[in-house]
Amino acid sequence: MSAVVNVAIHRSQFPEAVRRDLLASLRTRRVNHKFHYDSAKQTQKWLALHQAHSPSRNDADCAATYDRAFAGAVGHIAAPAVHVFGLGCGGGQKDTRLLKLLRERGKQISYTPSDVSTAMVLIAWEAARAVVAEANCLPLVCDLATADDLPEVFVAHHGSRITRLITFFGMIPNFEPADVLPKLAALVRPGDWLLFSANLAPGPDYAAGVRRVLPQYDNPLTRDWLLTFLLDIGVERGDGEVRFAVEDGDAGNELKKIVARFHFTRARRIELEGEGFDFRPGDTFQLFFSYRYTPERVCRALAGLGLEVLDSWVTNSEEEGVFLIRRR
Ligand SMILES: C[S@@+](CC[C@H](N)C(=O)[O-])C[C@H]1O[C@@H](n2cnc3c(N)ncnc32)[C@H](O)[C@@H]1O
Structure with a gap:
């Protein structure tokens, strides 16, 4: 096997595009889910999670x-x-x-x-x-x-x-x-x-089927993987907690999704790329969703x-x- 691999990189993953997408995630308080696979650490955590729960x-x-x-x-x-x-x-x-x-x-x-x-x-x-x-x-x-x-x-x-x-x-x-x-x-x-x-969503009752699978997301490896993004940008574990819920999909679709949010219980200021982001107790940050x-x-x-x-x-x-x- 050769020692060098040619990998093509599309402009959508050039540093400036990634920076723009990261700031958008902070401004909207919704993580673009690509940021959960960004670093070698996250990749390893996700592969371990996949191995254990997929x-x-x-x-x-x-x-x-x-x-x-x-x-x-x-x-x-x-x-x-x-x-x-x-x-x-x-x-x-x-x-x-x-x-x-x-x-x-x-x-x-x-x-x-x-x-x-x-x-x-x-x-x-x-x-x-x-x-x-x-x-x-x-x-x-x-x-x-x-x-x-x-x-x-x-x-x-x-x-x-x-x-x-x-x-x-x-x-x-x-x-x-x-x-x-x-x-x-x-x-x-x-x-x-x-x-x-x-x-x-299993079974004849769609809403009940989505509720039934909710516990599959709520486990330590998933929480740890999802939290890595927030910890990497300066949030601390004690700033709040991750909670999972079933919610209706966006307007116009007939689907339900499982959503994970970080609920802040104390104030936190994040400085990133020259911009400040303030979170207060009661604020939430959407970490993940999965449509069923x-x-x-x-x-x-x-x-x-x-x-x-x-x-x-x-x-x-x-x-x-x-x-x-x-x-x-
Ligand atoms: C749930 S994993 C699925 C991996 C694999 N297809 C499997 O079934 O085992 C999601 C994958 O999507 C990638 N991903 C997330 N957002 C993406 C995006 N916007 N464009 C391309 N890939 C993305 C992640 O890096 C991750 O490898």
């Missing part, structure tokens, strides 16, 4: 559901060559399993691990190197929320002709649907595939965007689903 790593049925989804998706793809574009690839474990299957089915494969975090992109690159030739693995650091030229960047990155399989695992819940779904839709050309996973879908809600959210769900795989717990999507 159903895909701990629930045999969830892992089997992904395997069934990957086999099903690969079965649909007739093209001899496939470029897997892993958006928000994280550690790249799921993409690597998918790539391995594509290779076993005789496909020519190439891969772009893409994430806001350079550390994640490199971890995913290393994982995928077990199945993808080095020359066919093209890492890209990019903020898909603010990059408004992704369709052109995709073409420049890996050429225009090859069939794309865009993966978006564990990402949908952490973005406002009205922001992210049109961006995804713009990337899926006729003949391309989108495979994403969504956290679901149902299979029907996924279909309805995509319907107006010219995308259709061709196949889906849901865990026995009904808490996670994988959806294969293409342009209608």
Whole structure:
């Protein structure tokens, strides 16, 4: 393996853009969730949390559901060559399993691990190197929320002709649907595939299902990971506490989300990039949200965007689903 890796960095993650997004998080008192994966420390904390609590790593049925989804998706793809574009690839474990299957089915494969975090992109690159030739693995650091030229960047990155399989695992819940779904839709050309996973609300009663999964978020590793952002900018642990709640989604969507907020119990002033931010007892800072879908809600959210769900795989717990999507 060569000692040097070429990583493309999109302008959306240049220092000035990151600074702008950080100040926006402070001004709006809502953390842009990309800042939870920013440092090597946060990446390691998230990977430990993922290892300990993610159903895909701990629930045999969830892992089997992904395997069934990957086999099903690969079965649909007739093209001899496939470029897997892993958006928000994280550690790249799921993409690597998918790539391995594509290779076993005789496909020519190439891969772009893409994430806001350079550390994640490199971890995913290393994982995928077990199945993808080095020359066919093209890492890209990019903020898909603010990059408004992704369709052109995709073409420049890996050429225009090859069939794309865009993966978006564990990402949908952490973005406002009205922001992210049109961006995804713009990337899926006729003949391309989108495979994403969504956290679901189990059972027939949607609101009760969301309440049922709330305790899964409220654990020491998640609190510790989410607090790291605040501690790094100068808040102290004793300044307040993290609380989780179920809330309605933004106007215009029919979804509910789990929201984590830091509730200040004493005053704190933060100085950052020459700006001062004052928090008083009773103030809150939104640290995180996670939308919960149902299979029907996924279909309805995509319907107006010219995308259709061709196949889906849901865990026995009904808490996670994988959806294969293409342009209608
Ligand atoms: C919940 S993890 C999912 C990781 C992986 N896909 C998986 O399923 O294991 C979310 C990932 O999204 C990345 N991320 C967060 N905000 C992003 C953004 N605006 N653009 C691109 N990636 C982002 C994070 O760095 C993190 O790796």
